[in-house]
Amino acid sequence: MSELKFIFTGPPGVGKSTAIAAVSEFAPVVTDVLATDELSDIKAQTTAALDFGEITLDDGEKVRLYGTPGQRRFSFMWEILIEGGLGLVILVDNSRPDPLADLDIYLENFSGFIRDTGAVIGVTRMESHPQPDLDDFAAHLERHGLALPVLEVDIRRREDVVQLLDVLMMTCEPA
Ligand SMILES: Nc1nc2c(ncn2[C@@H]2O[C@H](COP(=O)(O)OP(=O)(O)O)[C@@H](O)[C@H]2O)c(=O)[nH]1
Ligand SMILES: [Mg+2]
Structure with a gap:
């Protein structure tokens, strides 16, 4: 039996753990440890290994949700x-200095996966940081030759995360 699996990625503090917790049907498995590097001023905790949760779609299918480790020193785990x-x-945090440059990191690192499957972009904190819009x-994205859906989200809201997953399902479904 194949498992349906979606992966959340994005910079540390963007809201990967929050998003998975907002929709998961069981208490998500979170493996945060104290930040020891450049992040320790920003966040007391940061995701070291991964997040894991699960959601059942309207059609009854279960989808596993994984969050990637945000810190670059854990990027070897992304492939796995x-x-x-x-x-x-x-997920892109619009309050950071250069959200488009952040996005590029993930577009590059996951380029093969994005080409073969599908991706959706959720922009957070637009309420306080509307630019870039x-x-x-x-x-x-067009300059990268990509046409990926981009949504404004507040991933603390369950319906926003569900909407991201719905759009992702549509882009991944074979025509
Ligand atoms: N104000 C605001 N806060 C947000 C928004 N999205 C996420 N957050 C907050 O950003 C933080 C994200 O932390 P976390 O989920 O641990 O990030 P992770 O490192 O990506 O797992 C949480 O405190 C969220 O409540 C947003 O759109 N607006
Ligand atoms: Mg996290």
Whole structure:
């Protein structure tokens, strides 16, 4: 039996753990440890290994949700996590200095996976940081030759995360 598996990625503190916790049907498995590097000023805890949760879709199918470790020193795990994955959610924190450059890191690291499967981009903290706006993201993606859906989300809200997953399902479904 194949498992349906979606992966959440994005910079540390963007909300991967929060998003998975918002929709998971059981208390998500979170493996955070104290930040020991450049992040320790920003966050007391950061994801060292991964997040894991599960959600049942309207059609009864169960989907496993994994969050990638945010810190670059754990990036070797990204390859392992995406194995067999059905699609990728890239979360971007619009309050960071250069959200489009952040996005590029994940577009590059997951380029093969994005080409073979599908991806959706969720932009957080737009309520306080409206720039770059969704048009800027779309134009940026177009320059990369990509046409990925970009949504404004507050991943603390369950319905926003569900919407991301719905859109991802649609982009991943074979025509
Ligand atoms: N104000 C605001 N806070 C957000 C938004 N999205 C995420 N957050 C907060 O950002 C933090 C993300 O932390 P966490 O989920 O641990 O990030 P992770 O490192 O990606 O797993 C949480 O405190 C969220 O409540 C948003 O759209 N607006
Ligand atoms: Mg986390």
